[in-house]
Amino acid sequence: EDKVVQSPLSLVVHEGDTVTLNCSYEVTNFRSLLWYKQEKKAPTFLFMLTSSGIEKKSGRLSSILDKKELFSILNITATQTGDSAVYLCAQSLSGANNLFFGTGTRLTVIP
Amino acid sequence: SAVISQKPSRDICQRGTSLTIQCQVDSQVTMMFWYRQQPGQSLTLIATANQGSEATYESGFVIDKFPISRPNLTFSTLTVSNMSPEDSSIYLCSVRPTDNYGYTFGSGTRLTVV
Numbered sequence: 001e002d003k004v005v006q007s008p009l010s011l012v013v014h015e016g017d018t019v020t021l022n023c024s025y026e027v028t029n030f031r032s033l034l035w036y037k038q039e040k041k042a043p044t045f046l047f048m049l050t051s052s053g054i055e056k057k058s059g060r061l062s063s064i065l066d067k068k069e070l071f072s073i074l075n076i077t078a079t080q081t082g083d084s085a086v087y088l089c090a091q092s093l094s095g096a097n098n099l100f101f102g103t104g105t106r107l108t109v110i111p
Numbered sequence: 112s113a114v115i116s117q118k119p120s121r122d123i124c125q126r127g128t129s130l131t132i133q134c135q136v137d138s139q140v141t142m143m144f145w146y147r148q149q150p151g152q153s154l155t156l157i158a159t160a161n162q163g164s165e166a167t168y169e170s171g172f173v174i175d176k177f178p179i180s181r182p183n184l185t186f187s188t189l190t191v192s193n194m195s196p197e198d199s200s201i202y203l204c205s206v207r208p209t210d211n212y213g214y215t216f217g218s219g220t221r222l223t224v225v
Binding site for chain 2: 041
């Protein structure tokens with residue numbers, strides 16, 4: 001059973017739209033929740049979330065964690081074609097040094 | 112954050128041959144992680160490479176197929192041995208430079224086995 005579940009699997013929007021990507025995770029040994037953007041091969045780090053209710057923001061991207069309901073969202077406002085990518089959510093666990101990844105959401109932004 | 116140089120960037124290999132992927136980090140790190148991403152799938156951890164000891168492999172991955180070297184705190188190699196088309200994937204190395212920053216990834220190696 002997958003530890004990290006992302007939805008939707010894919011999404012097509014028009015430039016200027018706002019999108020919300022979802023990630024649910026398991027509570028056991030939770031340490032942090034991370035978001036990555038993968039355009040070609042290498043995932044690029046976006047956010048690391050450890051505390052519930054504190055929004056992290058970088059330009060048009062923002063993310064928040066809900067530790068009670070065990071999910072996180074990634075918001076992208078005023079989307080641009082350059083936002084087209086696979087967005088990966090990953091969980092870090094206490095007692096484990098690696099990350100556990102979800103299957104990703106493929107976002108396509110059309111002009 | 113750490114900067115990782117990974118090579119080769121891509122390769123097309125004949126089945127039955129082996130390919131060695133290298134990762135060089137610009138700072139010393141205790142652990143390096145090797146991931147595989149099969150087409151259309153997410154990242155799966157192959158093994159964790161520690162300097163001075165044998166790598167720790169995840170379920171479904173074995174040392175004979177994916178031997179790893181970690182000669183020092185800034186370098187590691189992953190070899191994909193006796194390749195078959197099912198090994199066609201993106202291979203990524205990763206490190207975690209500090210507790211307050213996310214894991215950093217190398218630029219990835221896209222392997223195609225024909």
